Amino acid sequence: MLKIITKIMTTLSGSLLLLGCTNEIQKVPMPNELIGVWQQQGYGKVVQINSDGFTLYDITKMSCIKDITGDKNKWDEFVVSTYFEGDVLHLVHSDSKKYQFDKIAKLPPICDKEVPNTPSNNFEVLWNTFDENYAFFDTRNIDWKMQYNQYKPMIYDSMSIEEWFKVVSNMIEPLQDVHVVLSNDSNTLTYQNRVLSPFLEDILQYCQTKIDVNSCAGSELNNLLNITYNYIENPKRTLNDNLTYGIVKNNPSIAYFNLIAMSGYDKGNSEKYNDQIALIDKFMDNWLKSNSHIDTLIFDVRFNGGGYDENSIEWANWLVNESKIIMAKEAKWGNGFTKSTQIHTQPKANAFQGKIIVLTSKMSASATEIFLLALKPYDKATLIGEQTQGVFSDALLKKLPNGFNFSLSNEVYRDSSNIIYEAQGVPVDVEMQNYTKEEIIKQQDLVLERAIAIAKH
Known part of the structure; x- marks a missing residue:
């Protein structure tokens, strides 16, 4: 976890x-x-x-x-x-x-000529890279030149790397874009914009008092998942423990999938997308053959922070019945954008034909949101929970002379109706907060309960 x-x-x-x-x-x-x-x-x-x-x-x-x-x-x-x-x-x-x-x-x-490794040059390279490539200054209401004027005077050549890192982190923080990341090679200095679901904010606030924050947070998240899995009959795990699945208790025609990532399905850690897709295909083909009686699939992506777009679209290919243009994307290029790339579904011959209910949260981000956009043109999925994160672009990876790595969002995604959801997230059909404090005390998952109720009607 x-x-x-x-x-x-x-x-x-x-x-x-x-x-x-x-x-x-x-x-x-x-x-x-x-x-x-x-x-x-x-x-x-x-x-x-x-x-x-x-x-x-x-x-x-x-x-x-x-x-x-x-x-x-x-x-x-x-x-x-x-x-x-x-x-x-x-x-x-x-x-x-x-x-x-x-x-x-x-x-x-x-x-x-090589760019000298100085605090000033590293600042300039980072600022100019954003200036030339970042696609959402207007969307996120940021005056990037004003950021330069505010933070460049704080840079001086005798400053420590920690001081430089703090200034630059403060400069990029207002973007509130989780694809904006800055870190050194050892990850001892790392900054990432963070906009989280209330339940995760509560967990992290609680775990800040613990010695091992990550271990604490992982344990608390496991506790939430165990609340949800109490609704499932004999839940099983597959795809390198990234997918937990089963049948809803006392509801033999309702299946439940909890997918926590859009990558990492291979135990051999192959990151080739064709290898990952082959694993998705094998699982779905076998599962559908064994579960032809299922008429509703509840697909839980509340803990899914993203991965590969190719995997997201492949999951959708198993849930739709005709090929459609599902979205288009373009990248910032000078004062305009590159030629738009249209993206299609390629449905499987034996794709699932029943109803789909998707559970979402503010943690549902990036490639997970691509999965939701892929389902959107078909009007067969009901979304329940929280509006998603609103970060669709691939993370454009860059390096600085001082060895730091950083990333930014340079691509604009539009859904099949030409709508851009960057910074606002994919809207839901039924808005509910996930894992409230009252629910946790009572060991309930009211979002899942609502999904089950909808599936039964």
Whole structure:
């Protein structure tokens, strides 16, 4: 359960940063048509490709930071296919991750020199990266230039790394975006925006008095889950303990799923989305064959902080009966946005045909919200609980000269009706607070009870 704490309000989705170094002995040359320097449309990245492999750079108007390198084998772990439209190179990872690159003659001139590792330069790189890529300053009512004017005078070259970290954390805090994270390599200095459900705020406030906060919080969350599982007949676990499922007591036609993550389903810790999807497919195919009598599925994502969009959409593929455009996304690019990418469902031939009731909370975030958007066009899911977190973008990962890693939201998602739910979250059909203090004392889960009542009518 401890991993729930570390997964709260995180996302593992990324762009080319999924690529990394490799120690493969056999070298496979890169395709000739890819050799050269390519600047990504949006995302603030340039990739240099030669016959031996690639090097990825993070760029702003004042910085160029070498990020990672890899060979053809590592490239193929991310890039499923490539194609050209005129001079534009398209890299395809999945239906929801498609990127465009323009060929340029050489690396930008800013890459000719290394950015010195000073507090001032690190501040400037971070501020400019947000300025050029963050998509939601207006949505979140932030004057980013005012933030610069307020916090830049606090930066001086003799300050400690802890002092620098505090100033920068204070600058990004008003964004209230849980995809905005700043940390050093050892994670001894970590900042993440946090907007939590009332029940989780209560838990964390209580656990602040304990020596091991994470252990305390994990134990308290387990207590809440045990209240819920008391409603389920012989609950079972699968997908590396990320899914707990069973039949509602005294209601043999109502099934219950509690999915706590949209990733991590492989005990071997494979993060390849095709491996994860294969595990989803195997489970759902077997479960449906054994449970053809089920007419309502209660899908609980109140503890699900996200994961991979591909997994979210695959879960939806097992719950819908026709292919539809479910959403579209675009990334900030200069003063505008990249070309919109439409995302579709691809329903399974033996998909579940019954009613769906989804339980949500403020913890339901990122890829979990993608799951909800995927169900939205079908009008077959009833949402009960709290409005979700409101963070849909993949987390754009970046590095600073001082070795700190940070992330931000640069993509805008629109649902099938062209509505943007960033910063407000997906609305629910029946609004209820989860796990009130009175419920916990009485060992009740009134949100689940409401779902069961709806399922029976």
